[in-house]
Amino acid sequence: MAPHAEVGTGFSDGNAPTTNKDLFTVNSPNVVYTDKEINTKYTYRTTLVNETADGKFEAVPKETLYDFKVERKVPKTGMMLIGWGGNNGTTVTAGIIANRRGLTWDTREGPRAANYYGSVVMGSTMKLGTNAKTAKDVNIPFHDVLPMVHPNDLAVGGWDISGMNLSAAMDRAAVLEPTLKVQVKKEMTEMVPLPSIYYPDFIAANQEDRADNLIPGSKASLAHVEQIRKDIRDFKAKHNLDKVIVQWTANTERFAELLPGVNDTADNLMKAIENGHEEVSPSTVFAVASILENAPFINGSPQNTFVPGAIEFAEKHNAFIGGDDFKSGQTKMKSALVDFMINAGIKLTSIASYNHLGNNDGKNLSSHKQFRSKEISKSNVVDDMVEANTVLYKEGEHPDHTVVIKYMPAVGDNKRALDEYYAEIFMGGHQTISSPDDSSLFNVCEDSLLASPLIIDLVLIAEMMTRIQWRAQATDGAATKDFGNFHSVLSILSYMLKAPLTPPGTPVINALAKQRAALTNIFRACVGLQPESDMTLEHKLF
């Protein structure tokens, strides 16, 4: 078998990483730049609501003072994917290589050039402010709001139960154009996934024929944890990296049963791994190993990798975790459309959400236990928006919501999603959101081309969060605590995820606009800028 190489980056030939020339600086007494840091004093404004005796509310504006500290040095960063040989893993790897080399390729519709479309960080902008002279909006690339890693500079590697090299795996995935594949073939042929752990009961039996690249052992063990930890250390050393982010883009696992004494606490989880308990999944073993290596771990699939013991384990080690399940196409649209309808006062009463696809993910999901994991993550995405509107919905009332996924090999990665949104409108009317033929909303896309930019965003944002620290200030300006990290559970990643993991006891926000606003405004706060309110009073009060 070829040596375990991974795609290098500009690092491999000694080039410095693509550095961020600061596109802007903030001129404020509350923002101090040093060579190493951006130090910000930030006033966080919220509204506390008290319920009055007569059942009404009293709203009390509240200000909390925070200090934020951002490390400016962009670290040499690696991305290790579990499931590297899959459709998403091969596609995102080829995409990074193509972008780094500035490749173009021929297609039926003419030449195409490498891009990062679909990435919030690399493909979208945010409003910095208003031009002082022209009063026009000034928008900047999202990537430039903070000193972030550039995806072209990522070292990429990972594991797969299939030992197929990345070029052959890319062919197997059948996602990218041959005229592009041929240009990255040589580099990707030299990339071979590291052997991985495989506990057959967690993924569909139909995946067994891929499993030829295994670490011995069919259930959790400390040896598995230690091997994965070594893999992460070796990868970091091989590429002379400062940081590694680990991401699960392997097959969807069945849910693990939550068992007291097994996975309910950090200590019990470690004991369960030591004892080879059959309810500890491969993804949870990878999460534990990553936490022990202080490598942020992100779950791109819907299974409950983060059992309570895993969350406690991350908290105990002050390590970052995030998940679950990339929000790529049908669900991303749902979380925007439902947000628009309910916030427009339209009473959504039913959502029929069907799709079929023919890739290996679809094959794995054709097994009921694995589909159930996905059904849950695709169904819960409207809960927060429904519960927030007590005018339309009584307590416990909820639109009908059906999720159907069918495996149709012929269409490959080219997923067909058909949705119908049915709603009550003014005076007994109804609205059906559907395509022109009045059947349903039709959404065709290569699933992996939607997910791959999200894999990049999750890595770039998770890495950025490792360089942001905060402390609260007492009103007299004295610091109340030393600087520390954000909570271990990175709910800031929710925009990219169907079933956002949040710190225990905190609310889950699925509404797409709110998720993006949280991400944007937290990054703005780190350079001392208030949230963009869109009030544009300067255009109304004159």
Ligand SMILES: NC(=O)c1ccc[n+]([C@@H]2O[C@H](COP(=O)([O-])OP(=O)(O)OC[C@H]3O[C@@H](n4cnc5c(N)ncnc54)[C@H](O)[C@@H]3O)[C@@H](O)[C@H]2O)c1
């Ligand atoms: N649009 C999308 O593609 C999308 C959106 C949301 C979630 N997801 C999730 O992302 C994951 C990957 O999607 P995909 O289309 O790349 O699937 P895929 O089946 O093409 O790739 C999964 C890879 O994981 C490997 N694998 C399985 N178990 C493993 C283990 N224990 N260790 C290491 N490798 C293992 C498989 O061999 C395969 O190569 C799936 O769970 C899917 O549900 C995908």
Ligand SMILES: O=P([O-])([O-])O[C@@H]1[C@@H](O)[C@H](O)[C@@H](O)[C@H](O)[C@@H]1O
């Ligand atoms: O993100 P999204 O498009 O709603 O959901 C997708 C599903 O529609 C698809 O069936 C599944 O195979 C993908 O893994 C992904 O979860």
